[in-house]
Amino acid sequence: MLLRVEDLTKSYPGAEGPVEVLRGVDLQLDAGETLALTGESGSGKSTLLHLVGGLDVADGGRIEIAGRDVTAMGDTARAALRRETVGVIFQQFNLIPSLPVSANISFQARLAGRADDAHIAQLAQALGLGAQLDKYPEQLSGGQQQRVAIARTLAARPQLVLADEPTGNLDEATATDVLDQLLRLVTDTGAALMMVTHSPTLAARMSRRLHLKQGRLA
Known part of the structure; x- marks a missing residue:
């Protein structure tokens, strides 16, 4: 098991007191598995993703990635986790x-000490970016920029992609097209993928689907 989330809770300050966003979330994800996380706006999807990625801190519960307790980590350890394990x-x-x-594609891989020019070139080619490597982001279309963002994440060889x-x-x-490429590359690298999406069509492409409603998974 790559990811284990147990009884996760999170709230934010509101005008009339704390607003509960996550109310005891449990989930598990194995290496190589793909998971779609769906739900209405404000249901807590992005909050859950940010907690798993160490971008925010939970109020209670436990997040374990590759046997490491994320909820016990400080800022420095969580930053290292994002460099080395989570994309x-x-x-x-x-x-x-x-x-x-x-350089955008290789940026995270270099921070992680995993820059592999052959791997980066392979990613760029697979994502249709081979002719764009010398261009700057403002010279690319939205679809091309998203491909660069995907290549940048996968170039560091994360075990878990959020x-x-x-x-x-x-x-x-x-x-x-972008999702096709992402799923193929995740499969090739053996990483697990958890994706927040509003699209039933995209969610159906994942091996599992979970729905967040009022801070709880169904």
Whole structure:
């Protein structure tokens, strides 16, 4: 088992007191498995993803990734986890505008000490970016920028990939193509994938689907 979440809770301050976002969430994910996380806006999907990725801190419960207790980690350890074990793909591409595509793709891998030029070239080719490596993000289409973001995450060879509406800014045809590439590359590397999505079509492509409603999984 790669990911185990037990009785996870999270709330945020509100005008009339704390607002409960997650109310005792439990889930498990094995290496090589793909999971779609669905639910209405405000149901806690992104919050759960951010907690698993160590981008936020839970109020209670436990998150374990590859045998390590994320909920017991400080900021430095969580940052190391994101460099070495967990890759996050956001809806906003978060590319570095001053770097060409090749350097954007290799950025996280270099931070993790795993820069592999052959692997990076293979990813770029697989995602249709072979002719774009010397360009800058502003010179790319939205679909191309999303492909760069995916390549950047996978170049570091994470064991767990977390994707928050990774095709939300793309048209349907481009979204389908990008997801095809993401699923194939995740399968090739043996990573697990947990993806937040509003799309029933995209969710149906995952090996499992879970639905968040009022802070609980169904």
